[in-house]
Amino acid sequence: LPQRLASLAAAAREETWQSRQQLQAQQQEVARLQEELSRARQDGERWASALQRAQREALEREAMRGAEQARQQELIRDMKERLLELLREKDALWQKTEGMDTPMPSPAPRDPGLCSRCHKDFRLLSRRYNCSRLCQGKVCHACSTDVGKQGRCCLICYQQRYPQAT
Numbered sequence: 001l002p003q004r005l006a007s008l009a010a011a012a013r014e015e016t017w018q019s020r021q022q023l024q025a026q027q028q029e030v031a032r033l034q035e036e037l038s039r040a041r042q043d044g045e046r047w048a049s050a051l052q053r054a055q056r057e058a059l060e061r062e063a064m065r066g067a068e069q070a071r072q073q074e075l076i077r078d079m080k081e082r083l084l085e086l087l088r089e090k091d092a093l094w095q096k097t098e099g100m101d102t103p104m105p106s107p108a109p110r111d112p113g114l115c116s117r118c119h120k121d122f123r124l125l126s127r128r129y130n131c132s133r134l135c136q137g138k139v140c141h142a143c144s145t146d147v148g149k150q151g152r153c154c155l156i157c158y159q160q161r162y163p164q165a166t
Contacts, residue, residue: 117143117154131157 113122116137122128129144129152131137137154144152153161 114138115140115143117156 114120115122115126115128116131116135117139120126120140120142122138122140126140128138129141131139131144131152131154135154135157139152139154144154145158147153147158147161
């Protein structure tokens with residue numbers, strides 16, 4: 001019987017030692033899991049903070065976009081109003097000028113050696129230009145004006161083409 005009690009006590013001690021080992025391993029596992037939980041909570045807080053910041057920035061961008069859109073709509077409305085004003089002015093000016101006769105350019109003279117406006121002879125130093133507008137006459141430098149890539153035209157055609165320039 002004492003031997004049996006001794007073997008039972010030894011078995012109980014072995015079982016206790018194993019239980020302590022398991023308890024210690026479980027405590028280490030719990031500590032590791034608590035540490036992971038703490039890190040996960042910190043990550044969650046960071047992500048929540050980042051999400052709030054992103055939502056706030058999105059709201060600010062949306063507000064700025066709304067303000068820009070309102071400003072553009074106001075600009076479009078103003079431009080439409082100005083266009084209507086200009087159309088009314090154009091119509092009024094057209095009605096004022098409807099009865100006016102526009103002077104036609106005089107036909108070019110038959111003599112190709114004379115300027116069709118001032119009748120000056122074309123020589124070595126006085127160059128001849130073909131009017132690139134209505135009359136197709138030959139004009140000198142003094143009686144013509146430069147119209148860019150189209151060449152030169154006589155002053156009468158230029159005044160008819162660009163009345164605001166006079």
